[in-house]
Amino acid sequence: MAHSDAIQVAQPLLWALILLPAAGALVNGFFGRRLGKGNVALIAVGVMVAAFAVAVFAFFQLFHGEHGTVLRAPGDVWFRVGNTSVSFGLLFDRLSGTLSLVVTGVGALIHVYSTSYMSHEDDFGYARFLTYLNLFVAAMMTLVLGDNLALTFMGWEGVGLASYLLIGFWYTDKQKAFCGRKAFITNRVGDFGFLIGFFAVLSLFGTGDYAQLTQMAGKLQGGQLIATGPFAGWTVTAALTLATLGFFVGCTGKSAQLPLYVWLPDAMAGPTPVSALIHAATMVTAGVYLVARTSFLFALAPASMAVVTTVGAATALFSALIAFAQYDIKKVLAYSTVSQLGFMFIGVGSGAYFAGVLHLVTHAFFKACLFLGAGSVMHGMHEDTDIRNMGGLRKKMPWTHLTFLVSTIAITGFVVPLSGFFSKDAILANALFAHNAMSDAYPWVGPLAYVLGSLAAAGTAFYMMRLYALTFAGEPRTEAARHAHESSPVMWVPLAVLAFLAVVAAVLGLPGNWALGELFGRFTHPVFAQAIATAHVEEHAATAWPFIVAWLVALVAGGLGYAMFAGNLKSIPARFVEVFPALTRFAQDKFRVDELYQWLIIRPLQVISRFLWKVGDALLIDGLLVNGTARAAMAFARLFRTLQNGDVQRYAALMAVAVGVILWTVLGRGGN
Amino acid sequence: MTISANWYLLLAAVLFCFGLVGVVSRRNILVVFMCVELMLNAANLTFLTFARQQGTMNGHAIAFFVIAVAAAEAAVGLAIVIAVFRTRGTLWMDEVSTLKN
Amino acid sequence: MPTVSSQDVLALAPVAILALGGIALLLSEVFLTSGKRGYQAFLTVLFAATAGLTAFGATPGKVFAGQATADAFSAFVTITVSFGLALAALVSASWLDARGAERGEFYALSLFAASGMSLLGMASDLLVAFVAIEIMSLSTYALAAWMRRGKKPAEAAFKYFILGAFSSALLLYGTSLVFGATGSTLLSDVARGPLQAGGSALLSAGLVLVAAGLAFKVAAVPFHVWTPDVYEGAPTPVTAFMAAGVKTAAFAILARTVLAAYAATGGAADSAFPRVLAVLALLTMLVGNLFAVPQRSVKRMLAYSSIAHAGYLLLGVLAAGLPAVRERALSGVLFYLASYTASAIGAFAVVGALESNGQPGDEPADAWDLERLAGLSRRRPLLAFAMTVFMLSLAGVPPTAGFVAKLLVFQAAVGAQYLALAVVGVLTSALGAYYYLRVVVYMYMRPAAEGEPAGVTSPVLSVALAVAVAAVVVLGIGSEPVASLARAAAAVVR
Numbered sequence A: 001m002a003h004s005d006a007i008q009v010a011q012p013l014l015w016a017l018i019l020l021p022a023a024g025a026l027v028n029g030f031f032g033r034r035l036g037k038g039n040v041a042l043i044a045v046g047v048m049v050a051a052f053a054v055a056v057f058a059f060f061q062l063f064h065g066e067h068g069t070v071l072r073a074p075g076d077v078w079f080r081v082g083n084t085s086v087s088f089g090l091l092f093d094r095l096s097g098t099l100s101l102v103v104t105g106v107g108a109l110i111h112v113y114s115t116s117y118m119s120h121e122d123d124f125g126y127a128r129f130l131t132y133l134n135l136f137v138a139a140m141m142t143l144v145l146g147d148n149l150a151l152t153f154m155g156w157e158g159v160g161l162a163s164y165l166l167i168g169f170w171y172t173d174k175q176k177a178f179c180g181r182k183a184f185i186t187n188r189v190g191d192f193g194f195l196i197g198f199f200a201v202l203s204l205f206g207t208g209d210y211a212q213l214t215q216m217a218g219k220l221q222g223g224q225l226i227a228t229g230p231f232a233g234w235t236v237t238a239a240l241t242l243a244t245l246g247f248f249v250g251c252t253g254k255s256a257q258l259p260l261y262v263w264l265p266d267a268m269a270g271p272t273p274v275s276a277l278i279h280a281a282t283m284v285t286a287g288v289y290l291v292a293r294t295s296f297l298f299a300l301a302p303a304s305m306a307v308v309t310t311v312g313a314a315t316a317l318f319s320a321l322i323a324f325a326q327y328d329i330k331k332v333l334a335y336s337t338v339s340q341l342g343f344m345f346i347g348v349g350s351g352a353y354f355a356g357v358l359h360l361v362t363h364a365f366f367k368a369c370l371f372l373g374a375g376s377v378m379h380g381m382h383e384d385t386d387i388r389n390m391g392g393l394r395k396k397m398p399w400t401h402l403t404f405l406v407s408t409i410a411i412t413g414f415v416v417p418l419s420g421f422f423s424k425d426a427i428l429a430n431a432l433f434a435h436n437a438m439s440d441a442y443p444w445v446g447p448l449a450y451v452l453g454s455l456a457a458a459g460t461a462f463y464m465m466r467l468y469a470l471t472f473a474g475e476p477r478t479e480a481a482r483h484a485h486e487s488s489p490v491m492w493v494p495l496a497v498l499a500f501l502a503v504v505a506a507v508l509g510l511p512g513n514w515a516l517g518e519l520f521g522r523f524t525h526p527v528f529a530q531a532i533a534t535a536h537v538e539e540h541a542a543t544a545w546p547f548i549v550a551w552l553v554a555l556v557a558g559g560l561g562y563a564m565f566a567g568n569l570k571s572i573p574a575r576f577v578e579v580f581p582a583l584t585r586f587a588q589d590k591f592r593v594d595e596l597y598q599w600l601i602i603r604p605l606q607v608i609s610r611f612l613w614k615v616g617d618a619l620l621i622d623g624l625l626v627n628g629t630a631r632a633a634m635a636f637a638r639l640f641r642t643l644q645n646g647d648v649q650r651y652a653a654l655m656a657v658a659v660g661v662i663l664w665t666v667l668g669r670g671g672n
Numbered sequence B: 001m002t003i004s005a006n007w008y009l010l011l012a013a014v015l016f017c018f019g020l021v022g023v024v025s026r027r028n029i030l031v032v033f034m035c036v037e038l039m040l041n042a043a044n045l046t047f048l049t050f051a052r053q054q055g056t057m058n059g060h061a062i063a064f065f066v067i068a069v070a071a072a073e074a075a076v077g078l079a080i081v082i083a084v085f086r087t088r089g090t091l092w093m094d095e096v097s098t099l100k101n
Numbered sequence C: 001m002p003t004v005s006s007q008d009v010l011a012l013a014p015v016a017i018l019a020l021g022g023i024a025l026l027l028s029e030v031f032l033t034s035g036k037r038g039y040q041a042f043l044t045v046l047f048a049a050t051a052g053l054t055a056f057g058a059t060p061g062k063v064f065a066g067q068a069t070a071d072a073f074s075a076f077v078t079i080t081v082s083f084g085l086a087l088a089a090l091v092s093a094s095w096l097d098a099r100g101a102e103r104g105e106f107y108a109l110s111l112f113a114a115s116g117m118s119l120l121g122m123a124s125d126l127l128v129a130f131v132a133i134e135i136m137s138l139s140t141y142a143l144a145a146w147m148r149r150g151k152k153p154a155e156a157a158f159k160y161f162i163l164g165a166f167s168s169a170l171l172l173y174g175t176s177l178v179f180g181a182t183g184s185t186l187l188s189d190v191a192r193g194p195l196q197a198g199g200s201a202l203l204s205a206g207l208v209l210v211a212a213g214l215a216f217k218v219a220a221v222p223f224h225v226w227t228p229d230v231y232e233g234a235p236t237p238v239t240a241f242m243a244a245g246v247k248t249a250a251f252a253i254l255a256r257t258v259l260a261a262y263a264a265t266g267g268a269a270d271s272a273f274p275r276v277l278a279v280l281a282l283l284t285m286l287v288g289n290l291f292a293v294p295q296r297s298v299k300r301m302l303a304y305s306s307i308a309h310a311g312y313l314l315l316g317v318l319a320a321g322l323p324a325v326r327e328r329a330l331s332g333v334l335f336y337l338a339s340y341t342a343s344a345i346g347a348f349a350v351v352g353a354l355e356s357n358g359q360p361g362d363e364p365a366d367a368w369d370l371e372r373l374a375g376l377s378r379r380r381p382l383l384a385f386a387m388t389v390f391m392l393s394l395a396g397v398p399p400t401a402g403f404v405a406k407l408l409v410f411q412a413a414v415g416a417q418y419l420a421l422a423v424v425g426v427l428t429s430a431l432g433a434y435y436y437l438r439v440v441v442y443m444y445m446r447p448a449a450e451g452e453p454a455g456v457t458s459p460v461l462s463v464a465l466a467v468a469v470a471a472v473v474v475l476g477i478g479s480e481p482v483a484s485l486a487r488a489a490a491a492v493v494r
Helices: A011-061 A093-115 A123-145 A149-167 A173-203 A210-218 A237-252 A263-271 A274-281 A284-295 A302-324 A328-347 A355-379 A398-412 A419-433 A437-441 A444-471 A489-508 A517-534 A544-565 A571-577 A582-587 A588-642 A648-668 B006-026 B029-054 B058-088 C005-013 C013-030 C038-054 C073-100 C102-124 C126-144 C151-182 C188-190 C197-218 C225-231 C236-264 C272-292 C296-318 C325-354 C381-395 C403-416 C418-447 C457-479 C481-490
Strands: A006-009 A069-073 A077-081 A084-087 A090-092 C062-063 C066-072
Touching: A011 A069, A011 A090, A011 A093, A011 C403, A069 A237, A069 C073, A077 B006, A077 C102, A084 A093, A084 C062, A090 A437, A090 C062, A093 A123, A093 A284, A093 A355, A093 A489, A093 A517, A093 A571, A123 A149, A123 A284, A149 A173, A149 A237, A149 A274, A149 A284, A173 A210, A173 A237, A173 A263, A210 A517, A210 C457, A237 A284, A263 A274, A263 A328, A263 C418, A274 A284, A274 A328, A274 A355, A274 C066, A284 A328, A284 B006, A284 C481, A302 A328, A302 A398, A302 A437, A302 A444, A302 A588, A328 A355, A328 A419, A328 B029, A355 A398, A355 A489, A355 A517, A355 C188, A355 C236, A398 A444, A398 A489, A398 A544, A419 A444, A419 A489, A419 C073, A437 A444, A444 A544, A444 C188, A489 A517, A571 C403, A588 A648, A588 C272, A648 B006, A648 C151, A648 C197, A648 C272, B006 C151, B029 B058, B029 C151, B058 C126, B058 C151, C013 C073, C013 C102, C038 C073, C038 C102, C073 C102, C073 C236, C073 C325, C073 C457, C102 C126, C102 C236, C126 C151, C126 C197, C151 C188, C151 C197, C151 C225, C188 C236, C197 C236, C197 C272, C197 C296, C225 C296, C236 C272, C236 C296, C236 C325, C272 C296, C272 C418, C296 C403, C296 C418, C325 C381, C325 C403, C325 C457, C325 C481, C381 C418, C381 C457, C403 C418, C403 C457
Parallel strands: A006 A069
Antiparallel strands: A069 A090, A077 A084, C062 C066
């Protein structure tokens, strides 16, 4: 193994991370109505805080020993199929430990926020909401802590379910229910890819356990030929490319990349804490986690790395462009999330694993803060999300304004000490300068990613400042905005904590070779060491100019954004819309991607299915097979019915005849 | 003259078949029951014949067991027949076919 | 001169304890002072638990000169039967009490039946098997006639008795022929084949008759015809115990006998015995499932489904014929029996709890109609939930025990090259899903009928149902401990 971490068994500790939220979900689920809102909130938040405490405790265990430790909770075998067995084990290493902290910590804050945000629901709805939230956290922890692909997939499906339940929380509204369904179905398509990858890995390695896989993969060379099994004759690289691409298809679904991102903007139909927790901080990052977790497999498949990087970069730019023209505050943030996820994939795709994960962490902080802030704004604006109706809210909602501003600056990155700058630019710099297996095979991918990523970063700065400007700057444009008020402390304190974290997390990604330099990179090195070695990712000298360029770009773009919507250049957007009306409308309609899918995929499917229904189903299957079988079965039954007529002696006669027939068969036909 | 074992076996087989046919065709419950006992005794006879043939005591011991068990079976069976009689007032086999299909 | 050692006696401890329990309960009825009989069910459970615990007492091996085998296999059977007995006793208590029919003799008969079943699990001699079958059967005939003033139970018991005695006679005659051919009734001697070359026909004929007798107990087609009538007519808790316990014990002896028969007749895959068994399994799966579909009476549907499950179990026994797959197949059969015990007793218990209290033994024609279950989820949500779990397990839906059981059996069947039968098994299971889930649909999605009585409620019944549900779920999710126990049990069967 590339890292010589000591292993410590910590069964109850790790299981508590999953079972605590699960217990909260069970209690609130069954008894919520009877407990009343206060108790339900106490239980839901209580288990989250407890889980966070456990995560912190476990995290500190990781630092024992010279090279640090890994916590394992090896489990019993769940089931065995042939030679493969799947077990219930958990793994808490630096990667899953970091994510555990993020999920439980940010999760706890969002739970606190929700207790106030959802307080106008009735008792049953309140309990239901917090139950689903706890359920989500339990599933997410299963995903993060599972030590084998099967358990990760269980968590993967679990968070998908929780997401469906939460997006469609107000299910009596048909439109909202539809958004939940859309999310679930799009995710299902992605899950199919995951399963292909999973089966490929199983048939190649015979196991889904990460530790075993790491060991086995470490002994492989890319060009080796596979001798036996369904991949016989393939090279290792080719087979693993298939497997990892399968995983990545799952990632495009779960983490909303091209082409399966379409569900995320519609997921905004759910309550805002849901958008903050699931569709910003945690669930959507599951795909990034998966790629990071299986980095040692991706490293053997440079083509997959290239695909991941390119798709990430393209998504980042594409959705940034859509965000330019959106007027719904949550939709802007949603497209921003898709875009930032693209950045994370550039990171883990191009070998800068730590950078991608670091951006995951920092993004969790500032995006959650932004979404919760948007929720606070919506509360103050009586659930209106159109930013054209806002303005001047900085005076009416000071705390929300301050935290929102800090997070916006963090994401745009033009004030240097804030975290988003470092994580994003570490990604881009690595993409440009990387020398690894992928850049050897596909030298154009890195620079392309850099260019697209930089453009996306510029776009990010632009549309975020636009959002800020239209919402908080200037003067109130409507009555509602004039009467807006700050939310309760229960809501803005979590905002403050998150904003603080968004600032402080910068310390994890400072570049350079000094004591605090590349803190996160060095911290997570043991986890990615094998992948780095396999893909021979080389260290490159940290130069300052990419960072300077990035900062300038952010400054200019952000400045433009602010100026165009709250400053002196206010006339330009209106002129733009006049000159390019079609383009504007095109962007507003999210580049018509949904319509494209409708025309390309959904309509043909409906035509085919109607044909299959009329001809295949009604005629052949119903008429011939089903009714025919039924008629045959009824004839069969009528025969037996005469036998089962209640007359004992007929029964005895039947048995005697049967014995006679069997005797004749066994003795007469030469049977022994 | 000693009768060869085969005749006993044949007798037992014939008794068995008579019993079987009786179970299937007789109309009085008690007679049906008696036919079942006939079958059991045919088996007993077979055991004894083979025991005689093999010269061990095993078969004889088995026959004792069977007699004891058959007696117990008869006790329970007759109790059930009485219960049937009490609910129907007759021992006609045709009356005992309300449960069907 | 064969001697009886302490080892031999210890091996029979579970049987003895259960029999003693029966006597104790008989006496308890004699010395009863107050009218309260509640303790009797608990006493039964106590005896059942003790018997289960002593099942592992003796050192594994043949006892009584090879006539009985006390090994992990028989221990598994004893434990399953004891568990079934305990559940059935708890279930019967409230049912009988509501009809004023609770007596110590009932529990005594159940205990005697269980002792017969336990002995049957240990039997490795055809005569011991016959005696054990008779112990088990006579007790169950009496139990079936428990509500003897009613027309239906009397008829059910009568049919059971006549056909049972008939099949026992077949069994005995077959044993006598086997005795003639091999000189002994020990299964190990049977496996060695006929004494003389000419005896093979005699041996085969004998084995066929023995198998027919066992097939009756197991409810294999075409020896299943008693099952629907008897299950329907007998008091519901008795049906529950019969369905689970008799099947378990009967399959144990059937497995041992089939293996001996294969060994005796050469066991080649194309010889007659496996083909006959395969046809039996096929017909049983088909008939059981097809006939359950049109049933409106839940009790009768469960009876036919019990035949269907016998079919799947037969498939497992069939697969055990191939030595390479034997351990997997037998462990699958054992696990299936354990899961079926929990699910079937639970399902029948729920049906029993909902019966209308007519004259004891004289329920109206629609006593068990699906309509009685309509809207149960609103009237008695916990009961509906328990029934759902049982239906799902019987249908073989994950994550219940029934799913794991079916998986094991079908895997073994495929491994033994019985691919077509496995496919039929899967297809008929799908058919089974229809009539099982129909019950669930009625419970959750039909409005409750007006003025329906809520049925029997009793804490004892609730405990029994809770235990059964827990067993089904635990076996389904954490199947590994029991499955490995089953594997260990299967491994010792030669």
